[in-house]
Amino acid sequence: MISVTIYNEFCHEKFDENVRKLYPDGIHNAIAKFLGENDDITVRTVTLDDEECGLTDDVINSTDVLIWWGHLRHGDVPDSVAERVKNAVLKGMGFIALHSAHHSKPFRLLMGTTCNLSWREDGDLERVWVTAPSHPIAQGIDTYFEIEEEETYSEPFAIPQPDELVFVGWYEGGEVFRSGCCYVRENGRVFYFQPGHETCPTFHNKSVQRVITNAVRWAAPVNRVSQLICPNVKKITTGIPGSHRR
Amino acid sequence: MISVTIYNEFCHEKFDENVRKLYPDGIHNAIAKFLGENDDITVRTVTLDDEECGLTDDVINSTDVLIWWGHLRHGDVPDSVAERVKNAVLKGMGFIALHSAHHSKPFRLLMGTTCNLSWREDGDLERVWVTAPSHPIAQGIDTYFEIEEEETYSEPFAIPQPDELVFVGWYEGGEVFRSGCCYVRENGRVFYFQPGHETCPTFHNKSVQRVITNAVRWAAPVNRVSQLICPNVKKITTGIPGSHRR
Amino acid sequence: MISVTIYNEFCHEKFDENVRKLYPDGIHNAIAKFLGENDDITVRTVTLDDEECGLTDDVINSTDVLIWWGHLRHGDVPDSVAERVKNAVLKGMGFIALHSAHHSKPFRLLMGTTCNLSWREDGDLERVWVTAPSHPIAQGIDTYFEIEEEETYSEPFAIPQPDELVFVGWYEGGEVFRSGCCYVRENGRVFYFQPGHETCPTFHNKSVQRVITNAVRWAAPVNRVSQLICPNVKKITTGIPGSHRR
Amino acid sequence: MISVTIYNEFCHEKFDENVRKLYPDGIHNAIAKFLGENDDITVRTVTLDDEECGLTDDVINSTDVLIWWGHLRHGDVPDSVAERVKNAVLKGMGFIALHSAHHSKPFRLLMGTTCNLSWREDGDLERVWVTAPSHPIAQGIDTYFEIEEEETYSEPFAIPQPDELVFVGWYEGGEVFRSGCCYVRENGRVFYFQPGHETCPTFHNKSVQRVITNAVRWAAPVNRVSQLICPNVKKITTGIPGSHRR
Numbered sequence: 001m002i003s004v005t006i007y008n009e010f011c012h013e014k015f016d017e018n019v020r021k022l023y024p025d026g027i028h029n030a031i032a033k034f035l036g037e038n039d040d041i042t043v044r045t046v047t048l049d050d051e052e053c054g055l056t057d058d059v060i061n062s063t064d065v066l067i068w069w070g071h072l073r074h075g076d077v078p079d080s081v082a083e084r085v086k087n088a089v090l091k092g093m094g095f096i097a098l099h100s101a102h103h104s105k106p107f108r109l110l111m112g113t114t115c116n117l118s119w120r121e122d123g124d125l126e127r128v129w130v131t132a133p134s135h136p137i138a139q140g141i142d143t144y145f146e147i148e149e150e151e152t153y154s155e156p157f158a159i160p161q162p163d164e165l166v167f168v169g170w171y172e173g174g175e176v177f178r179s180g181c182c183y184v185r186e187n188g189r190v191f192y193f194q195p196g197h198e199t200c201p202t203f204h205n206k207s208v209q210r211v212i213t214n215a216v217r218w219a220a221p222v223n224r225v226s227q228l229i230c231p232n233v234k235k236i237t238t239g240i241p242g243s244h245r246r
Numbered sequence: 247m248i249s250v251t252i253y254n255e256f257c258h259e260k261f262d263e264n265v266r267k268l269y270p271d272g273i274h275n276a277i278a279k280f281l282g283e284n285d286d287i288t289v290r291t292v293t294l295d296d297e298e299c300g301l302t303d304d305v306i307n308s309t310d311v312l313i314w315w316g317h318l319r320h321g322d323v324p325d326s327v328a329e330r331v332k333n334a335v336l337k338g339m340g341f342i343a344l345h346s347a348h349h350s351k352p353f354r355l356l357m358g359t360t361c362n363l364s365w366r367e368d369g370d371l372e373r374v375w376v377t378a379p380s381h382p383i384a385q386g387i388d389t390y391f392e393i394e395e396e397e398t399y400s401e402p403f404a405i406p407q408p409d410e411l412v413f414v415g416w417y418e419g420g421e422v423f424r425s426g427c428c429y430v431r432e433n434g435r436v437f438y439f440q441p442g443h444e445t446c447p448t449f450h451n452k453s454v455q456r457v458i459t460n461a462v463r464w465a466a467p468v469n470r471v472s473q474l475i476c477p478n479v480k481k482i483t484t485g486i487p488g489s490h491r492r
Numbered sequence: 493m494i495s496v497t498i499y500n501e502f503c504h505e506k507f508d509e510n511v512r513k514l515y516p517d518g519i520h521n522a523i524a525k526f527l528g529e530n531d532d533i534t535v536r537t538v539t540l541d542d543e544e545c546g547l548t549d550d551v552i553n554s555t556d557v558l559i560w561w562g563h564l565r566h567g568d569v570p571d572s573v574a575e576r577v578k579n580a581v582l583k584g585m586g587f588i589a590l591h592s593a594h595h596s597k598p599f600r601l602l603m604g605t606t607c608n609l610s611w612r613e614d615g616d617l618e619r620v621w622v623t624a625p626s627h628p629i630a631q632g633i634d635t636y637f638e639i640e641e642e643e644t645y646s647e648p649f650a651i652p653q654p655d656e657l658v659f660v661g662w663y664e665g666g667e668v669f670r671s672g673c674c675y676v677r678e679n680g681r682v683f684y685f686q687p688g689h690e691t692c693p694t695f696h697n698k699s700v701q702r703v704i705t706n707a708v709r710w711a712a713p714v715n716r717v718s719q720l721i722c723p724n725v726k727k728i729t730t731g732i733p734g735s736h737r738r
Numbered sequence: 739m740i741s742v743t744i745y746n747e748f749c750h751e752k753f754d755e756n757v758r759k760l761y762p763d764g765i766h767n768a769i770a771k772f773l774g775e776n777d778d779i780t781v782r783t784v785t786l787d788d789e790e791c792g793l794t795d796d797v798i799n800s801t802d803v804l805i806w807w808g809h810l811r812h813g814d815v816p817d818s819v820a821e822r823v824k825n826a827v828l829k830g831m832g833f834i835a836l837h838s839a840h841h842s843k844p845f846r847l848l849m850g851t852t853c854n855l856s857w858r859e860d861g862d863l864e865r866v867w868v869t870a871p872s873h874p875i876a877q878g879i880d881t882y883f884e885i886e887e888e889e890t891y892s893e894p895f896a897i898p899q900p901d902e903l904v905f906v907g908w909y910e911g912g913e914v915f916r917s918g919c920c921y922v923r924e925n926g927r928v929f930y931f932q933p934g935h936e937t938c939p940t941f942h943n944k945s946v947q948r949v950i951t952n953a954v955r956w957a958a959p960v961n962r963v964s965q966l967i968c969p970n971v972k973k974i975t976t977g978i979p980g981s982h983r984r
Contacts, residue, residue, distance in 0.1 A: 610881075621914050622893065622894055623895070623916065624899075635856075635894060646881075647867040648871050649869070653870075661914070662908060662909075662913065662914045666908060668865075668908045668914050670869065670906075
């Protein structure tokens with residue numbers, strides 16, 4: 001059973017009628033709904049206004065994969081929470097950054113770069129192409145899938161070169177974007193996925209749901225490391241019984 | 247001084263009026279012309295109909311960077327020539343595969359994959375985006391450049407993940423393609439560049455010329471290895487003078 | 493259920509008493525024994541002297557992961573068999589190259605390089621260090637494991653940079669080697685593992701057995717592609733029902 | 739001309755007689771000496787006790803490559819200075835982290851991981867093997883070089899997988915370490931190099947000097963970006979003169 005926690009800053013949905021129509025219970029609950037239909041996944045949600053963003057030590061320690069959506073209020077996430085998330089990833093927790101979470105504090109800490117890009121809100125069709133057909137995150141997707149309307153994100157995207165590039169997005173207006181990027185950071189797996197603008201029905205798109213579900217299974221830790229250490233060690237003596245070696 | 251050899255199968259230009267109009271002296275000479283304007287580059291050209299494709303041991307051994315254009319007659323390049331090219335790359339020669347050279351024998355040997363893709367000839371506008379702005383091959387290019395008409399190549403492109411991805415192409419009709427891909431193969435550098443269809447004036451495009459020129463400088467070998475060996479060696483004795491070690 | 497086929501050239505075991513003592517039924521059967529103890533793995537073995545090396549279309553098409561051990565008689569594997577193995581990997585079959593299989597035809601075809609290295613037979617202790625602790629292939633291994641006696645393989649190892657480097661070997665006599673290397677080649681996963689010299693009891697080492705078992709599970713295909721193609725395609729019309737787009 | 743700034747915390751040299759004997763003017767001046775012998779390199783040095791560590795905006799803006807040595811007092815480098823260094827790297831400045839600088843603030847910010855390792859001070863011989871013979875940083879080095887005495891650093895090393903792995907270190911006592919690691923971070927190049935313990939004469943070793951000199955040339959920026967931005971852009975209109983396109 002994979003324990004997923006979904007963080008949403010839950011802000012636009014409260015003041016913008018257009019967003020509320022699409023996601024009446026918030027983006028977090030829209031994601032929770034389709035993930036919760038899988039027998040191997042349990043879901044919790046937390047939001048910015050919860051104490052410590054809902055991401056206390058207890059919650060983090062019992063989370064296998066953390067999904068992050070935020071946009072307007074990245075700066076209101078306390079640095080201590082961002083560091084806690086980063087450290088949990090380094091110990092093995094999976095992390096999935098959706099759309100505007102490219103600028104979230106934990107993602108930037110993990111990447112080490114600005115994660116800048118260019119953007120445009122014209123409701124372009126996005127066609128998301130698979131560049132790694134055998135990758136677990138691309139399973140169930142044919143050579144591409146379409147999103148009727150998305151915010152356009154454009155290269156150059158200021159990230160470290162992905163360990164694996166799974167998707168590249170094409171936008172009607174003329175841009176491309178590395179839309180699905182995998183990283184290993186110490187013991188944890190990180191996936192960035194471009195789709196998910198708040199004024200678009202992206203999280204109701206079946207292919208988007210499939211990709212996020214696949215990504216949860218991919219990012220779930222094989223094991224969790226309990227501490228991060230930098231030990232002073234003794235010279236090794238061979239552990240081979242009866243060996244004539246040192 | 248970088249010694250460049252340009253291989254062109256030189257086939258379409260002979261029977262297709264449209265190609266001949268664009269490249270009256272052949273694609274090889276169109277490339278030779280703009281490369282030859284650089285003080286640090288000398289150029290030779292060879293074609294399929296030359297003996298051994300013009301790629302004799304002498305020519306290969308005195309080539310720093312080999313540029314390859316072919317399309318209709320990949321199968322007519324002798325396996326021995328393809329192996330010779332591959333081995334020269336492994337010893338340090340640079341190799342630039344242009345457009346339909348994705349299916350050339352040397353490129354496939356170096357990649358180990360089919361290098362398949364999907365393609366369409368509708369004269370789409372291609373907008374080539376930079377994904378690695380600080381890469382030497384992207385110097386002088388802003389965030390993107392345009393090609394008025396190109397053959398459309400589409401993902402998935404069946405290549406090993408590039409060591410560095412420098413360009414991604416956007417096509418008017420809805421496709422994307424990893425258009426600029428860098429590899430190191432043993433001691434040699436390999437660059438694949440998508441633009442260059444025979445019925446399009448692509449090699450007259452200033453940005454394309456700049457990229458190919460940059461690629462020549464990037465792919466030129468730091469050094470050349472004389473042999474490829476797999477030696478049986480003796481146990482090492484430390485080379486530190488006066489050392490008390492073994 | 494993962495269907496594993498183990499190829500062994502089965503040559504040293506027939507003429508060298510020392511090898512026969514260690515592996516009386518051949519290296520293939522030693523590997524088959526420990527793999528066969530897993531409920532999710534079924535095992536077949538084939539050898540060089542079988543018709544087509546035992547690697548007929550039927551066998552290949554029903555193999556999820558092919559393990560390869562060979563040394564003296566790489567050249568006697570027909571090119572057609574090597575090509576068949578390569579193509580199966582590109583379609584999704586997993587491939588595990590053990591020890592001297594660095595020079596096997598299928599591995600070299602998949603890498604595109606010479607796969608040369610330096611070697612020494614002095615029965616050195618090898619200590620194999622984990623460089624990617626969270627990788628599935630390293631599960632159950634602590635920070636390192638030891639092999640009492642191994643053939644020494646030394647850098648430089650003439651391979652493309654691995655997609656993931658899981659192990660680095662230390663040898664008593666002073667060498668290092670990238671001992672565990674992961675690659676994706678089109679739809680298939682490839683793992684190279686250094687240990688496994690024929691005159692050493694390496695395949696009886698519990699850690700080695702664990703790594704090979706882990707690698708089988710890692711390399712097993714998510715899906716299998718039926719053909720390798722390079723299609724001419726039509727311009728895409730959006731598949732979104734009721735869309736006003738093209 | 740490449741403008742190099744060398745940062746040294748300059749701490750051990752002041753209180754430890756053994757270190758002072760090896761580096762009477764400090765480690766920074768030992769490095770400055772051999773680098774300064776090159777016609778294409780100019781050198782400045784700064785230390786922790788200088789105002790803002792000597793790394794003011796003016797100094798950073800006129801630095802092509804920053805070399806960093808620190809050990810005891812990483813925590814005393816102000817966060818603002820560490821951020822300034824990180825941002826300069828993202829804009830194109832080269833950064834070379836030597837030895838215990840694996841734990842320096844700028845390196846950790848750029849990597850996004852703990853950069854932990856295991857360590858041992860027994861004065862082991864280190865033999866540094868080349869894993870990428872054609873890499874510019876390995877030029878002038880044969881297959882390996884030796885350091886008579888070094889601090890032992892051991893895997894696992896908690897870094898993102900290097901973009902290019904150039905050296906792997908072997909230690910007499912039984913460990914291995916990825917000793918030469920290259921990264922691109924946005925517009926800047928980063929090189930980590932393991933050798934350089936303060937109680938060892940490592941910076942007097944000719945091979946070490948050669949590697950650091952090579953690394954300076956490799957890390958020097960091709961160009962420098964003036965700002966880091968994330969712009970809202972307009973839909974593109976093709977720039978092709980006379981084009982019938984949008």
